[in-house]
Amino acid sequence: MAYRAAFRCIAGCPGEHPLDQPLYRCPTCGDLLEVAHDLAALKDRSSASWMKLFDDRYKRTVWPYGSAVWGKKEWVAPHVRDDQVVSMDEGGTNLLWADRFGRELGLGELWVKQCGNSHTGSFKDLGMTVLVSIVRQMATDGKKVRAVACASTGDTSASLAAYCAAAGLRAIVLLPRGKVTTAQLVQPIANGAVVLALDTDFDGCMTIVQRLAAEEGVYLANSMNSLRLEGQKTVAIEIVQQFDWQVPDVVIIPGGNLGNVSALGAGFDMMEALGLTTKRPRIVVAQAARANPLYLAYQNNWEFHPVKAQATLASAIQIGNPVSINKAIRTLKKYNGVVEQATESELADAAARADRTGMFNCPHTGVALAALIKLVDKKLIDPRERVVVISTANGLKFTDFKVKYHDRALEGVPAPYANRPVELPNDYDAVRRAIDAAV
Ligand SMILES: *Cc1c(COP(=O)(O)O)cnc(C)c1O
Ligand SMILES: [Zn+2]
Helix, strand or coil, rough: CCCEEEEEEECEEEEEECCCCCCCCCCCCCCCCEEEEHHHHHCCCCCCEEEHHHHHHCCCCCCCCCCHHHHHHHHHHCCCCCHHCCCCCCCCCCECCCCHHHHHCCEEEEEEEEEECCCCCHHHHHHHHHHHHHHHHHCCCEEECCCCCEEEECCCHHHHHHHHHHHHCCCCEEEECCCHHHHHHHHHHCCCCCEEEEECHHHHHHHHHHHHHHCCCEEECCCCCHHHHHHHHHHHHHHHCCCCCCCEEEEECCCCCCCCHHHHHHHHHHHHCCCCCCCCEEEEEEEEEEHHHHHHHCCCCCCCCCCCCCCCCCHCCCCCCCCCHHHHHHHHHHHHCCEEEECCCHHHHHHHHHCCCCCCCHHHHHHHHHHHHHHHHHHCCCCEEEEEEECCEHHHHHHHHHHHHHCCCCCCCCCCCCCCCCCCCCEEEHHHHHHHCCC
C-alpha cells in the first residue's frame, strides 16, 4: 500500500511539500496549501471495494479504524503509523431524521447530522485527531515540538486541549476574552492547556497566533493548517455512507473561518474522483448576519472584503476575515453554492422551534436551520429534495443562550418559542391548576 499525500499550493504553484513539516502557507506565493492525495495509487481498489472496506470498519474496535475518521485513513493521512494515532473515536455520529420539523417546513426529507455528539462536543474533533496524530508522529520521529497552539472561538481550543492531553503534548490556546461560553472556557482549563484570554476578538487572536507560529516555533493548529481539513472532510463521506452511498441533494453548513465548507467539498471531490459517487450536492453556507463577509461576497459576484464581525449569539462563527475564503469560494462555485444569512432572532427562533421537535440545537445549528427556512420560503430548496443540515456543536455547550432565550433575556430577540418554568408553592391544588392551564 504505497498511498501518499503531500501539501500543494491552492493557487497552482509547482512543487509538493511533506506533511510532516510545519508549513501553513505556500513558500512561493503565500496562498493556502491543501493536501493532495495520490489518486492514481488509490485507484488500486475499486469504488465498491473502498465502500466495503469503509463499511466493514465502521464503528468496530480494531485500532484505530473504528473511528470514522481513521476508518478512512488511506484517504486522510496514509503516512500516520497506527501506533501514533491519537483518537477518541471520532465521527460515526447520528444522522437524525428530522421528520416532524421537516414536515412543518413542508419538506419530504430533512436530516440533521449531529456532529456535536462527539468527544469534546463539536465537529472540530474530526480534524483535530488528524492534526494531533501527525504532530505526535513528528515528535516521536525526533522533530522538536515545543507546543501546539491555536486561536479559537471556543470549540477548536476545547478539541486541541483534549487531543494534546491524550497525546502528552503541550497545548496553548488563545481565546477572545468574554466571547466564549463557560463550557468552552472550562474545557481546555480542565485538560491542562495554557489558556490565554485576550482582550480582542477572534481575528485579533488569529493574528497573534500566526506570529507565535512563525517566531516561537510553536506548531499552529488553526484550520489554515490544512491537515485539519483532511479529517473534517470525512463528514461528507460519512453522510453519503450513512445513506448507503447515495448523495443527498442539499447540504447546509454554518460557516465562519470557512475551512469546513472547503473540507466538505474536498470530501465530495474525492468520492467522485474515486468513482464512489457521480452526483454533486448543492452546498449552502449559512452565516450570522452580524458576521457575514461570505454572504456579502456572494451578493457581490464573489468579490470579497473582510468585515469587522459584530457580536453574535453564534459565537463560534463570529469571524470577519475568514482564513479559508479562497478555498470556500472555489468550493461554492463547483457545488452550485448558495450563501444565506440569519439575524439574531432568526437564528435563535430557528433553534428553539426545532428544539420543540426534539432537538437541542446550538446557535450555529440555529443559523443553518434559519437559512434552511429562508431558502424553503424563497423556493430555492424544492420540497422533494433530500436535505442535510450539519449540526456543528452540542447544544449543552450553549446553555446560557438557551436559558436566556426562554427567559426572553436576549437583546432584540422577542422569543416567540420561549417556555417559562412555572414556580409554585408546595401545594397539590396549585400544581393541578397549573397543569389544567397548560394542557
Ligand atoms: C468552527 C465552527 C463552525 C465553523 O467552521 P468554519 O470552518 O470556521 O467555517 C461552525 N460551528 C461551530 C460550532 C464551530 O465550532
Ligand atoms: Zn503558491
